[in-house]
Amino acid sequence: MxxxxxxxxxxxxxxxxxxxxxxxxxxxxxxxxxxxxxxxxxxxxxxxxxxxxxxxxxxxxxxxxxxxxxxxxxxxxxxxxxxxxxxxxxxxxxxxxxxxxxxxxxxxxxxxxxxxxxxxxxxxxxxxxxxxxxxxxxxxxxxxxxxxxxxxxxxxxxxxxxxxxxxxxxxxxxxxxxxxxxxxxxxxxxxxxxxxxxxxxxxxxxxxxxxxxxxxSHIEEMAAHDELTGLPNRRRMMTLLQEHATRHARGGPRFYVCIIDLDHFKHINDSHGHAAGDAVLRAFARQAQVVLRNTDMIGRWGGEEFLLLLPETPLGDPALGVTRLRDSLAELPASPSLGDLRIRFSAGFARYEHGEPVDQAIERADRALYAAKSAGRNRSVVL
Structure with missing residues (x-):
């Protein structure tokens, strides 16, 4: 009222x-x-x-x-x-x-x-x-x-x-x-x-x-971006998700939420040290910005997890960009000091439904990620 x-x-x-x-x-x-x-x-x-x-x-x-x-x-x-x-x-x-x-x-x-x-x-x-x-x-x-x-x-x-x-x-x-x-x-x-x-x-x-x-401006930049990778942080990604949900409610395009988890990241930290783990995170963030579409948005969700916001296109498959990212990472060393180590990841997708809270779409993407990891990792699942 x-x-x-x-x-x-x-x-x-x-x-x-x-x-x-x-x-x-x-x-x-x-x-x-x-x-x-x-x-x-x-x-x-x-x-x-x-x-x-x-x-x-x-x-x-x-x-x-x-x-x-x-x-x-x-x-x-x-x-x-x-x-x-x-x-x-x-x-x-x-x-x-x-x-x-x-x-x-x-x-x-x-x-x-x-x-x-x-x-x-x-x-x-x-x-x-x-x-x-x-x-x-x-x-x-x-x-x-x-x-x-x-x-x-x-x-x-x-x-x-x-x-x-x-x-x-x-x-x-x-x-x-x-x-x-x-x-x-x-x-x-x-x-x-x-x-x-x-x-x-x-x-x-x-x-x-x-x-x-x-x-x-610097403080605002720091408040909205992850210091290690330079990507938008969790708070900023939530804001972007809310904005897209509001835009969709007003007739804008629908979108997908994707949560990515780097496979066996704890093993990298334990075996090669946290500096190597940081290098892997930066390398993933850098390659994701190169491969993904200009309209796609990626941010660090926490730890070794990343969240993608993928606007839906009429004939597009939301998993294609993530597949290209997976293929490109398979050809690149995770870090010059890590030799043949390659970055692999699991991804879970959820299509945002009209009128639902953003948290629900994130929860479904998280369940899809769990299904991808349970099925053997290094794959994508769409719910």
Whole structure:
């Protein structure tokens, strides 16, 4: 019986998206990278709005020219709308840096520098905007680009401050401008250094992430494969059997289960040592992978036993591949150190019946294997 959570989840999956989700898709699109780029542009818009509000306040209290403020506010608007249209249309993908972080940073710093020259007595408040823009750019730009943007900002602000000190010394005293320039240069230098450290940190995190992914992949590989033979282990084979049973229940092909037991393997261990026994297991696994069909799956079931999953074909005999394997092993030495010793095995087959538990098919294959061993070994029996 479905639980309340299951029913709720099913209902949620069929409900139309909320208006906020639809609005977000319309505004930002559905591509994750483009959404991130537009989100960064949105943060830049907040900075822009703050600067515009500051300019409007300066004009209202009479320390800035209304016409100049209106012109600059219009340029800010064109800046934001222009970049939004470029990104939303997807044209930004044509550039080497689809985020367009560098041109956004340069234009923003240029407009803030113009704001600095217009705000008279309150011009010092705009300096913090320069740092804020660079902080946002630091997360999108490479360290070299950040340094270049910082150099541009310092150079531009130096020229603006010199011009302001000469043309409006009342509101831009030279000594105060020297202080503001030194402050701007120090802040830009600090941001440039932080950008390098941030980049190094991100590189380390990326390297660690790759190393963790590789370690996890290795652990998953070890958890699903037998260390000695490299074949799928018992747990992995059970998973594959369940998957094939589920596929068959949905109309997929039927399959056979085959259990193979290497004949007289204990005698090999006792007579030649466990190293020789390991060599025999590896040789069998290697030859089985060469001889069997690509669709056949073999795994180590335990000890000297192996389990095969053989998808059924319309005219195929499931024992043919195992017969080829037996014949090929009869011609190959079990190991260079074992002389004339050949690998022989007994095999038991069971055809998976529709709807039965996988364990039952395995049990019938095991009974067939017992029958093959009782009949003299080195043969196959199908039940």
């Amino acid at each position: 479905p639980t309340h959570q299951t029913v709720s989840a099913a209902l949620d999956s069929h409900r139309p998206p909320r208006w906020s989700t639809r609005f977000s898709h319309v505004l930002l699109g559905e591509d994750s990278r483009q959404r991130l780029t537009l989100t960064l542009l949105g943060l830049a818009s907040l900075v822009t709005t703050t600067v515009v509000l500051l300019l409007m306040y300066a004009a209202r209290i009479g320390v800035a020219d209304v016409g100049q403020v209106s012109l600059l506010a219009g340029l800010f608007f064109v800046f934001i709308v222009g970049f939004y249209a470029l990104i939303r249309s997807g044209e930004n993908r044509r550039f080497a840096d689809p985020t367009l972080a560098m041109p956004q940073t340069i234009i923003a710093q240029s407009l803030i520098a113009a704001s600095y020259a217009m705000t008279g007595p309150v011009h010092g408040a705009t300096v913090i905007m320069l740092a804020l823009v660079m902080v946002f750019g630091m997360f999108s730009l490479r360290p070299a680009s950040v340094r270049l943007a910082c150099i541009y900002t310092v150079s531009l602000m130096g020229m603006v401050m010199v011009w302001c000190a000469r043309h409006d010394p009342l509101h831009y005293p030279a000594r105060q401008e020297v202080f503001n320039f030194a402050l701007t240069a120090i802040v830009m230098l600090a941001i440039s250094q932080l950008a390098g450290q941030l980049s190094a940190m991100r590189t380390r995190l990326k390297t660690q992430k790759i190393a963790l992914e590789q370690a996890l």
